[in-house]
Structure formats: structure tokens, C-alpha cells
Amino acid sequence: MTEQSIVSQDMTLKRLFQDFYRVPDYQREYVWGEADAKGEGGDQVDQFLSDIHIEFEAATKHFAPEYFIGTIVVCKGEDQVFELIDGQQRTTTAYLTLCAIRDALTDIGAAVPEELGNQIAASTIDWQGLTTYRLRLDVQYEDAGGVLQGYAEGKAAETPRDGSRSIRNLGGAYDTVREFLSTTFGEDKAQLLRFYGYLTNKVKVIRIETPTIAKALKIFETINDRGVGLDAMDLLKNLLFMHAKGQEFTELKSVWKALTDEIYAVNEKPLRFLRYYLLATFDLDSKLREDAIYDWFQKNPKLTGHTTEPLAFAKRLREAARAYANFSRGKNVLGQPEPGIENTRLLGGQSIKQHFMLLLAGRHLPAPQFTRLAAEVEKTMFVWLVTWVSAKEYERKIVDAAHKLRHIKPDEFDAFIAETFVKERADLAPQFARTMKEMKSTWLRQFRLRYLLAKITQAVDLQAYGPSESRDRLADYTAGGNDIEHIMAAGADAAAIAEFGEHAQDEAIIQSLGNLLLIEKSINRSISNTQYSEKVKSYAQSKFLLTRCQADTTAQLVGVADQITKTVQALDCWPKWTAADVEARQLFLTRLACRVWDVPVVEEVVPA
Structure with a gap:
């Protein structure tokens, strides 16, 4: 030969x-x-x-x-x-x-x-x-x-x-x-x-x-041209080795294994990571598909440097993969707890990860700014999901924001937040208010409904009592030890139906957001489907202030100007429970939601 x-x-x-x-x-x-x-x-x-x-x-x-x-x-x-x-x-x-x-x-x-x-x-x-x-x-x-x-x-x-x-x-x-x-x-x-x-x-x-x-x-x-039989991740690996020097093979192999190990350890898809990395790092159109990634690499070696410095590029990719894996765990870049990321995971479930592009684009921000970015992402993602913004549309908005964020200087960060997130929520405020006023439990997946009620309940506790280990983590509110209680239950007994009056078995009312609250499972088991006048006695035993104040706020007042009293005085309560009260409480929760997710209160949710 x-x-x-x-x-x-x-x-x-x-x-x-x-x-x-x-x-x-x-x-x-x-x-x-x-x-x-x-x-x-x-x-x-x-x-x-x-x-x-x-x-x-x-x-x-x-x-x-x-x-x-x-x-x-x-x-x-x-x-x-x-x-x-x-x-x-x-x-x-x-x-x-x-x-x-x-x-x-x-x-x-x-x-x-x-x-x-x-x-x-x-x-x-x-x-x-x-x-x-x-x-x-x-x-x-x-x-x-x-x-x-x-x-x-x-x-x-x-x-x-x-x-x-x-x-x-x-x-x-x-x-x-x-x-x-x-x-x-x-x-x-x-x-x-x-x-x-x-x-x-x-x-x-x-x-x-x-x-x-x-x-x-x-x-x-x-x-394997165009990924036939192999995906872009495999072909990219081959491409890096093809351009690497012989003496770099051992280190490149180690870097690549560390990269893929990070992704597989959190049960993530390597191709999704690679696509999100590219969209967060380069000014690419959000229409970039996974099956077009390898072609993009072939056409843009000068942008990435993967042909001239394959090892250096692999190291940058590994650093991004480590951050991405931490995001998947609800952590920040350094692997520390980050409430905004963890909460968005509780909100989005396993399928919604598009916001990782923004987090990747902002991973080099100072810690306080990154924490604020994560919180703004959580609030805006909730508004998008509640107002039925399509995944394709909010992904485009995320990619556009990621492109801007890469070029933001520290003293421009506040303006970026205002122009990107605060303005977006303000634009959607009327639709958000209408949706919350009409919200039914069947409109949301169970984990997302649990997130909604938990977030509102947590916000009231934090305002009244301040931060603590038992209140800081939203996951403690969404945990299995707590239930979503239907105040007027579908299978209510005769006494409950008689007390509620007209529309007692109206499914639309029963499934209304205003008819739901978060309560400990142990309490919920004891109250069953009895009448409201009996239920509220058990509500008063809850550790959640919003639930305790459902029927009566006076028992929770402490002083004149203390934070608990101020919080309680701002809450509405319902000594009785009828269809009209369900509607009134839904309006109250809508106003509360606007405050929790930082959405301007529009005229239609301001009390008369």
C-alpha cells in the first residue's frame, strides 16, 4: 500500500x-x-x-x-x-x-x-x-x-x-x-x-x-455526511479529532468525555444542549434545527475556531455543559442553589428548557445580576405560559434576548431587564389578568397548578414573616405533603351543598381558581367534603398564612405596625362561601398574582 x-x-x-x-x-x-x-x-x-x-x-x-x-x-x-x-x-x-x-x-x-x-x-x-x-x-x-x-x-x-x-x-x-x-x-x-x-x-x-x-x-x-446514521454531536466529535494534533488526542478525549458525562448525568439530550449553546453564543436564528447543526459547523469554522483550535473549542463547550447541567439541577453556574432556576423547573416540568439559552448567555454575569436574571426569567416564563404564548414564539423571544445579553455591560443590565422582561410582562398584563380571572384548574397541568398556588402562598408567608429555611424553597410548598383543596368539593355532602346554595354542583365554579387553596395533606384528610363553616376551623390550623386567613383575618393580627399585621390587613377573607364569593376570591387571587409575578395591575382587576 x-x-x-x-x-x-x-x-x-x-x-x-x-x-x-x-x-x-x-x-x-x-x-x-x-x-x-x-x-x-x-x-x-x-x-x-x-x-x-x-x-x-x-x-x-x-x-x-x-x-x-x-x-x-x-x-x-x-x-x-x-x-x-x-x-x-x-x-x-x-x-x-x-x-x-x-x-x-x-x-x-x-x-x-x-x-x-x-x-x-x-x-x-x-x-x-x-x-x-x-x-x-x-x-x-x-x-x-x-x-x-x-x-x-x-x-x-x-x-x-x-x-x-x-x-x-x-x-x-x-x-x-x-x-x-x-x-x-x-x-x-x-x-x-x-x-x-x-x-x-x-x-x-x-x-x-x-x-x-x-x-x-x-x-x-x-x-456520514449530513448526519446519516449519526447525529451532529457524534459528527462534531469526529470533526474535532480530525483537526486535532496527535498529541492533543488524549486531552481532547478526556475533555469530550467530561462534556458528555455532564449532560448524561442529568438525563439531558446532548443535541438539545448543543443547539441551545449555539443559539446562546452566536447570533443565529431560532429556526436552527438539530439536524442542521453539523452543516452550520461546516460552514462557520472561523466563528467557532473548531478547526484551528479544536481542543480550546471543546474546553469552552465543556464549560458550558457544566453550567447547563447545573441549570438542570436548579443550580447556578457554580452549582449553588438558585431559586429562580429551581422554581422555573417546578413551573416548566421536564419539557421546558428554552430559558437555559438565556442562562447560558448570562452565565458570566456577577452573581447578584445572574440571580436577578433567573428571577426575571421565572416571572416572565409564567406569564408566557398562562397567557398561552406559543413555545415557538417565546423561544424566539428568548433567543433574541440571549443575543442582546451577551453584549450587555454591567451598568446596562438594569436597562436590559426593563426593556426585555418588565416590558414584556406589561405588554401581556391585560391578557394575564383576563386569564387569571377566568382560570380553571383544568386549564393547567397539575404540577403547574400546584406551582401557581404554592408561589402565591409562599409570597404571603415571606411578606409576613421574612425569609427562613422553611419558607425560602418553593419546593417545600409544592411537595407531596401538601394538597390542592377544593373549598367547595365536587363530591360535597348534603350539608355542604345546602350551605353553599345555588350552583353548588356547577363544575365551572368547583374548578375555578378562586375555589382552590393550598393546605397540608394531614389537615385536608380530616376535613373531607363537609360544609365550609366546618372546614374553616381546620383551615385556621394551617401553617400557611393565606389559608389560615381564608375565613377570618382578625385572629392573625399581632400589633399595629408589624409586618405580619400589615400583610394580614391586605388580605381579603370570606366568612361564608357561595358562588359570588368564589368569584370575589378569584379576583383577589388575580390581584395577588399580579404582585407576585410583577405584572402591572390593569383596571379590570382593581376592586370597585
Whole structure:
């Protein structure tokens, strides 16, 4: 082979596993068999075997169709072992299948063909006459933990299945193959051997051998152009290694692993992180799709520096990934509790993460400004969700704000907040007021309704008593120990219905926000669905001031000018409970919500 030659060979698995291979430590892990974030996929191993078996069943005594499983790209090292640059998923799966067939034959008492053993491991002699025993396939990424060797040596029962992603996935793949063989062939030795014969003689790959790793990586990129079979995160990793200097490989591998570990540790999608990072860092249109990310990198190397300084770019990406992972935990950049971020997580659930772009764009702000940014994000996100602003629209607003925030100087921060968040809430104030006045519990998902009531309840407590460990965390209010109480319940008893009067069983009234309050679960269990005049006696036992003041505020007054008294005097109360009172309390909660989420009070919610 000349210095710059590329050799392409069409070969069977029998021929393929006459050579030795290793998956370099900078490659991505073995991922076949792993479901995605939605719990979908994860059946590649079973599909691989099923497709081969379909062709196997079409074979006759005199003819067997060949089956092509794809292309692999390799580069031979000085020790004559091929570096496997592309195709490790199918190659590893084929190798595990050989190990599983050997074990299945052993378990049913059949002789294992010598050829099969040699396809799994063999001895080689170098030019100095030294003998080395090695596996035909060796995976060198750290999180594999040497488990492939356990399967290769016939020690599957002793090989761990728990641990890193690779350990779990390799174990899952091996177990899938064993289950397939057992289900398909049972203890039929002849058929199992026949399947092995078909697999090794008729299943084929195209092996492309290059003279250098750089050229192998370039071919890998070409084969996987536009992300076919791989996503932008995998292709970006390859792109960085393609432009890195040889001496940078070890550090680049370490940086990339740390980056992905940060994201996987919080069950986040790497591609979502990468998209949010780009939108937060560069002046890109919010329409950038995940499947267009790799093309963007290809066209904008000067912006990112990923071709001239791939290691430096990877380090910047890792720093952003660490911050992103902290945001996912409700923390700030340094991993410290950040109420605004934690509260937005309680508000948005697991699906709403667009505000992370703003947090990424502002992660270098001084701590007090970052805390204010997080709080403003929380308030504005709630207003967007309550006023039914579409996800597409508020994502566009977030991206625009992130672009502005990157260029904001410390003395311009207050103006940025006023122009971006305060103005946005003011513009939506009329719609916010109308929605809150008409709000029904069925309009919001349960966790978001809980957030709404908890936030209002917490705000009253904080105003009256000030900060404390038991009041500072909104999560303590939204926790399972507290219930959303329907003051007039759907299944109310006869006494409650008689006391409430007209519209007692009107579902619209029962589900109105004005008919809801937050109360401890232990108290809620004791009051059941009885009449209001009895319920309020238990409400008075609540630790939440807003709930205690539901029917009577006078008992909560302490002095003349103390903060508790001032807070209580600003609260409305309802000694009786009718449809008109539900409406009045909803108006009261609307005014309170405007104060809590810093929305200007419009004329229609000002009391007459």
C-alpha cells in the first residue's frame, strides 16, 4: 500500500475477524440497544439479528443469499492492529454474536468449531518471535471497564451488567443475542451451527483501509455526511479529532468525555444542549434545527475556531455543559442553589428548557445580576405560559434576548431587564389578568397548578414573616405533603351543598381558581367534603398564612405596625362561601398574582 493509498475490500465476517481491531479511546461508546430520551429505539441488536435470520431462512442446500451489513473504516497501527474509526457498532455487535454463539453451543453440549474460537481471540507472533494472545476486538474507551473481555473469554455470567452506559449496553446486547438464539434455535445444535456458518460465510462488509487516522476520519465524515446514521454531536466529535494534533488526542478525549458525562448525568439530550449553546453564543436564528447543526459547523469554522483550535473549542463547550447541567439541577453556574432556576423547573416540568439559552448567555454575569436574571426569567416564563404564548414564539423571544445579553455591560443590565422582561410582562398584563380571572384548574397541568398556588402562598408567608429555611424553597410548598383543596368539593355532602346554595354542583365554579387553596395533606384528610363553616376551623390550623386567613383575618393580627399585621390587613377573607364569593376570591387571587409575578395591575382587576 503506497503512502496515500486507500484500499477498499469486500469481505465476509470470516475474513474480517482474521485481523485484529481496536476501538480507539476517543470514539463514542457502544450505544446499540440503548433507548433514546423518549424511551424509543433500542432495538438495533434485535433488528440486526432478525435481518440476518431472514436471509438465512431463504438459503437452500445449494444456494445462500449474501447479506451486506455496511461499511467500516480502519487504519492499521504500527502493531498491525486496525484502528476502527467507523463501524464499531455493527462490528462490536457481530463480535458479541460470535461470543454468544460459542456460549450457546457450549451450554447445549455441542462442540465449538475451532474456527469460531479463532475469530474471537488468537495468538500472533511479531517479527522478533514474541507471541501475544489478544482479542480480535478490543474497545479502549474507559467506561467499557474491560467487560468485552469477559464475554470474549466465556465469562458472561460473571461479567457486570451495571455501571457505565457502555457496560450496560454491551451487557444488554449480549443478552439480546443469547435470547434470540435460544428463542430461535432452542437446543437444535445443527441449526445453530448452520446459522453460524451462514453468519461467518455470507454476511459481508466493505472494509475501507486508509494510510492515516486523519484520512480515516475524513472518510468517516463523508460516509456520514449530513448526519446519516449519526447525529451532529457524534459528527462534531469526529470533526474535532480530525483537526486535532496527535498529541492533543488524549486531552481532547478526556475533555469530550467530561462534556458528555455532564449532560448524561442529568438525563439531558446532548443535541438539545448543543443547539441551545449555539443559539446562546452566536447570533443565529431560532429556526436552527438539530439536524442542521453539523452543516452550520461546516460552514462557520472561523466563528467557532473548531478547526484551528479544536481542543480550546471543546474546553469552552465543556464549560458550558457544566453550567447547563447545573441549570438542570436548579443550580447556578457554580452549582449553588438558585431559586429562580429551581422554581422555573417546578413551573416548566421536564419539557421546558428554552430559558437555559438565556442562562447560558448570562452565565458570566456577577452573581447578584445572574440571580436577578433567573428571577426575571421565572416571572416572565409564567406569564408566557398562562397567557398561552406559543413555545415557538417565546423561544424566539428568548433567543433574541440571549443575543442582546451577551453584549450587555454591567451598568446596562438594569436597562436590559426593563426593556426585555418588565416590558414584556406589561405588554401581556391585560391578557394575564383576563386569564387569571377566568382560570380553571383544568386549564393547567397539575404540577403547574400546584406551582401557581404554592408561589402565591409562599409570597404571603415571606411578606409576613421574612425569609427562613422553611419558607425560602418553593419546593417545600409544592411537595407531596401538601394538597390542592377544593373549598367547595365536587363530591360535597348534603350539608355542604345546602350551605353553599345555588350552583353548588356547577363544575365551572368547583374548578375555578378562586375555589382552590393550598393546605397540608394531614389537615385536608380530616376535613373531607363537609360544609365550609366546618372546614374553616381546620383551615385556621394551617401553617400557611393565606389559608389560615381564608375565613377570618382578625385572629392573625399581632400589633399595629408589624409586618405580619400589615400583610394580614391586605388580605381579603370570606366568612361564608357561595358562588359570588368564589368569584370575589378569584379576583383577589388575580390581584395577588399580579404582585407576585410583577405584572402591572390593569383596571379590570382593581376592586370597585
